[in-house]
Amino acid sequence: MPTTPRDVFYATTPIFYVNADPHIGHAYTTILVDVAARYHRLAGDDTYFLTGTDEHGEKIQKAADAAGTTPQAYVDRVSETFKSTWDKMGISYDAFIRTTESRHQQVVQDILQRVYDQGDIIYGEYGGLYCVKCERYYTEKELEGGLCPQHEIEPEYRSEANYFFRMEKYRPWLKDAIESQPDLIRPEGYRNEVLAMLREPIGDLSISRPRARVPWGIPLPWDSDHVTYVWFDALLNYYSELESKGLVDRYWRHAQHFIAKDIVKPHGVFWPTMLKAAGLPLFKHLNVHGYWLSDERKMSKSLGNVIRPLDLHDRYGNDAFRYYLMRDMTFGLDASFHELGLAERINADLANDLGNLLNRTLGMLGKYRGGVVPAFGPLDADTQALSDRFTALPDEVLDLVEELQFDRALDRVMEGVREANRYVSEKKPWELAKDDAKADELDTVLRACLEALRVASILLEPVMPEKMQALRTQLGVTSDVTLEDARRFDGLQGGSQAQPGEPLFPRVDLDALKESLAGDTEAPAEALEHKDTVTIDDFAKLEFRVAEVVAAEDHPKADRLLVLTLQVGPETRTVVSGIKPHYTADTMVGKKVIVVANLAPAKLRGIESQGMILAAEDADGKLSLAGLDVDLPSGSEVR
């Protein structure tokens, strides 16, 4: 039963920042929206699917410099990589927006001007009190007697040339809006997270950067010495796309943003307040999904465990890959990605249940009826039950899709497929075929299987567009289908000819795969990112010394910090260190460590730290203290 009118669907992926090539995270979100869009199109909805690339900012400028090219040439290249990746993957986006397009820039400037004119963008005399020696700003609270706590000098007043969006002003409104619309942000866990953010001041949002430093951006319309900083540029793509094409009235109020959980704050806090300030209505839903984890760890470049979507396409096929992604992630939660899981899913669901149902059905049809689709004979109870089950599926599936429960939607269809396999074993068509008196019964069974396959193929098509079309081609159906075609159990043309072909989903040899996975060595790590080169003179400014930990205790006001008392030769000093997750206070006492001895002191949650100790950290955040090979007295210099 349809619960909501499924009329208009405007869905967006984030626009991806073009400082790296697409990976599984980008691909998942994009496939997800593609699947959702295809379901809505199938249902006959007015559907618009937007993706694109985010192309401004300092990082891009640097990357272009490093590549010896211009920012524009650089973003052209990487944006094209994204686009062609999606094209190869058959992503059915309706529009691909780039923030460097003039139509986008125009809208950004218009909205900035509007918000500025109404007084919600202010020139940030931010920070105010600045200690020259610390090179940082202090708040009144942090100062001790009006002096810098580190250097005990009077800070001077400085203002940084930034513009700020008065976001804090809209906090109460946003809180109300989210509370009164339970499904604005979903699933609920992320809604709670945003509400938690809104319980405390969110401050104002810096929205500009000096053009002198970052020329690669959209100039503020009223002050061309500044360019727009990320949010007022990137987020606005969702709107500028429609505005620049005159589609706002048609789509905007139906907007659904799909994002991964790492960008909840910009989309859940910044974006709605921006819209409010611009006098625009809120989007309809912010849909937040989790991460694909590999070996319990978040995939990251430095770990070298990035899964390249196109690799897996080549190996398993686009459709099977999409099916796995949709079937094995519960929306909103993290999921684990395992190639073996993918292979098992292919074998169990696609090859054994679905592919084989097609194969056995067409096999029998060919053998017993020359491949001609028979008319139904009289419907017995079993066949009627199968028919009822399948004709009920479209609404069940679309309701689940509406709730973003893609995994369950797919399982519903597969339950039907399994039921059809059961039906075959119960009806034993191979026995019916031996008795001419049962020709009608055999016709019914064969036709029912064909219809089940046809309906399943329609309902699975948004996830597996190519294979499901191929499936219907084998059934002899070549015309386009709609959801209405899935609501009937007599959609095939009696007397038409089936066109059996190759198995849709070849089984994966699991034993061979297990072997090859076992033999796999670690994937090669990505290149390291290096900092700027320093001279030996730069290095000589640093003073490292051996120190002995003579006492250690937990920082009273922080979780991760230990307060260490170090003996450095004749000196005793206190160092606050963020190693608590890996070293407890008592295990630290007596250890010899390396300390940076001439680092400016700093207060860490109330305790002054006079230096820092060195430790190695791996990509998982695991720490190991730097130490000595041979025991040397504390105070010894390290070079």
Next chain:
RNA sequence: GGCGAUGUAGCUCAGCUGGUUAGAGCGCACGACUCAUAAUCGUGAGGUCCGCGGUUCAAGUCCGCGCAUCGCUACCA
């Protein structure tokens, strides 16, 4: 430290507003069948539903406390 999420069979997970002997898929064991991609179908083994208290006639499902994992957050020199 604060906030939040998660914790159900070997594995991946369903279990909505509390109600009969707790479910699915995969894997495993045994059996059936032979139309089919060594597929399918049936049967079975396997769970103190993280722990402890509480509310209730009745709790995996509500409440409290605790534990574990993860995330966000508190300027991890």
